[in-house]
Amino acid sequence: NAGVTQTPKFQVLKTGQSMTLQCAQDMNHNSMYWYRQDPGMGLRLIYYSASEGTTDKGEVPNGYNVSRLNKREFSLRLESAAPSQTSVYFCASRDTSGRRTDTQYFGPGTRLTVL
Amino acid sequence: GQQLNQSPQSMFIQEGEDVSMNCTSSSIFNTWLWYKQDPGEGPVLLIALYKAGELTSNGRLTAQFGITRKDSFLNISASIPSDVGIYFCAGRLGNEKLTFGTGTRLTIIP
Numbered sequence: 602n603a604g605v606t607q608t609p610k611f612q613v614l615k616t617g618q619s620m621t622l623q624c625a626q627d628m629n630h631n632s633m634y635w636y637r638q639d640p641g642m643g644l645r646l647i648y649y650s651a652s653e654g655t656t657d658k659g660e661v662p663n664g665y666n667v668s669r670l671n672k673r674e675f676s677l678r679l680e681s682a683a684p685s686q687t688s689v690y691f692c693a694s695r696d697t698s699g700r701r702t703d704t705q706y707f708g709p710g711t712r713l714t715v716l
Numbered sequence: 717g718q719q720l721n722q723s724p725q726s727m728f729i730q731e732g733e734d735v736s737m738n739c740t741s742s743s744i745f746n747t748w749l750w751y752k753q754d755p756g757e758g759p760v761l762l763i764a765l766y767k768a769g770e771l772t773s774n775g776r777l778t779a780q781f782g783i784t785r786k787d788s789f790l791n792i793s794a795s796i797p798s799d800v801g802i803y804f805c806a807g808r809l810g811n812e813k814l815t816f817g818t819g820t821r822l823t824i825i826p
Contacts, residue, residue: 643804643816691758707758
């Protein structure tokens with residue numbers, strides 16, 4: 602199993618450009634998440650999806666959109682990138698079918714710089 | 717939103733020393749989690765706590781769920797070089813959303 606994969610690993614954008622960050626998991630997990638991590642701060646939740654076909658806002662959703670394409674894939678889109686969106690983005694998944702299922706498996710991250 | 721204060725922000729210790737860090741919240745949680753992040757990678761779960769007062773160990777790591785449900789503690793005994801990294805606490809009240817602390821960066825001095 603590859604676990605959680607993210608593409609690309611690095612990206613540089615100009616202000617106003619758009620792009621989509623891709624995430625896929627092969628563990629048949631129901632829930633998937635997108636976080637951003639900024640220096641000196643913990644991970645902040647952008648959006649999450651509790652199951653295929655549903656998405657909900659997290660703590661910092663402004664400027665982002667998401668799509669839960671199927672059970673495996675959860676993409677994050679920046680329609681018009683801003684310098685404030687320079688960050689490291691992590692995707693995660695979690696199996697919610699059992700008791701005490703708290704292990705979120707994180708991808709390796711995407712380092713995004715907006716100039 | 718909820719705030720998690722994690723302290724200390726950074727620690728510089730010698731190999732073999734014990735480490736203590738804690739996390740406090742402005743509101744209660746019913747789950748506390750501790751993660752470790754290595755450079756260039758995503759966080760990995762170390763310990764999960766589900767009940768106030770619970771004390772759980774994972775090898776040299778021990779974590780406790782505070783009685784007030786607003787705090788948690790992580791101890792690492794006899795630190796080794798591979799313990800270097802950033803440690804995050806995280807709390808959950810409902811079913812989905814985790815709130816993360818700001819992290820404690822652990823450095824081991826040779």
